[in-house]
Amino acid sequence: MAIRRIRELGDEVLTKRCKDVTKMNLRTKILIGDMLDTMYEAGGVGLAAPQVGVLKKIVVIDIGEGPYILMNPEILETGGEQRGEEGCLSVPGKAGVVTRPNYVKVRALNENMEEIEVEAEELLARAFCHEIDHLDGKMYVELAEGGLHDVEPEGE
Ligand code: NI
Numbered sequence: 001m002a003i004r005r006i007r008e009l010g011d012e013v014l015t016k017r018c019k020d021v022t023k024m025n026l027r028t029k030i031l032i033g034d035m036l037d038t039m040y041e042a043g044g045v046g047l048a049a050p051q052v053g054v055l056k057k058i059v060v061i062d063i064g065e066g067p068y069i070l071m072n073p074e075i076l077e078t079g080g081e082q083r084g085e086e087g088c089l090s091v092p093g094k095a096g097v098v099t100r101p102n103y104v105k106v107r108a109l110n111e112n113m114e115e116i117e118v119e120a121e122e123l124l125a126r127a128f129c130h131e132i133d134h135l136d137g138k139m140y141v142e143l144a145e146g147g148l149h150d151v152e153p154e155g156e
Pocket of ligand 1: 087089090130134
């Protein structure tokens with residue numbers, strides 16, 4: 001396992017669409033392990049593969065209840081609304097107010113290439129939306145009401 005360099009806003013790789021994961025192999029296993037290490041080391045609650053320069057549909061999320069590893073995630077359902085502070089490891093020292101669904105249901109593959117469905121609310125739902133956006137080359141800064149403000153360097 002290793003810590004990878006986190007790409008920051010302005011890096012073109014963060015604007016690209018990612019490709020589906022079609023098979024699990026050693027390279028992808030190592031990538032997932034490195035993404036978890038990198039997220040935990042940086043103190044984030046989520047990380048998407050393009051943030052470490054890899055254009056594959058993989059996200060890791062841990063809001064403090066253990067990790068979710070999702071490949072090729074798709075949002076099947078959303079419900080409600082939440083408005084709150086959001087940050088991103090690719091935009092260090094900044095945060096902004098973003099409105100997201102309060103509930104999401106996501107279909108994805110887990111690290112064993114098994115199809116799973118996960119339901120999430122509140123912070124976890126926000127993390128799913130934020131990380132899945134990264135796979136489409138979208139950053140939360142485009143959604144932040146009234147722009148970004150300075151915070152201590154940590155975030156999603
Ligand atoms: Ni992010």
